[in-house]
Amino acid sequence: MVAEGNLEAAEATPVTAPVDAQGQLKVAWLVPDGTPVKTGDVVVRFDPSEMERSLSDGESDRDAPPTARSRGCGPTPAARSATSSATRPWPARS
Numbered sequence: 001m002v003a004e005g006n007l008e009a010a011e012a013t014p015v016t017a018p019v020d021a022q023g024q025l026k027v028a029w030l031v032p033d034g035t036p037v038k039t040g041d042v043v044v045r046f047d048p049s050e051m052e053r054s055l056s057d058g059e060s061d062r063d064a065p066p067t068a069r070s071r072g073c074g075p076t077p078a079a080r081s082a083t084s085s086a087t088r089p090w091p092a093r094s
Contacts, residue, residue: 015043023050 017025028047037043 017046021046021051022054026050 026047027044029045031043
């Protein structure tokens with residue numbers, strides 16, 4: 001006998017990515033479909049390469065010599081506010 005259809009889990013729990021993650025997360029491993037899991041079991045592992053690269057870039061920036069802007073030689077606050085947000089080289093602050 002052959003039958004076609006869709007199976008639905010008797011009990012399912014939504015799984016979401018960490019809310020504090022920056023940027024895109026790439027799934028490196030996912031528990032195989034149909035595997036019984038219990039509280040505390042790892043069901044997904046994310047590829048850490050992008051986060052490690054960001055960390056490395058941040059450490060490089062931290063160790064780099066200061067730039068004119070970081071030494072306080074940039075535009076005055078009045079000049080900054082007069083600069084349009086489209087051309088502003090740093091993020092706007094609220």
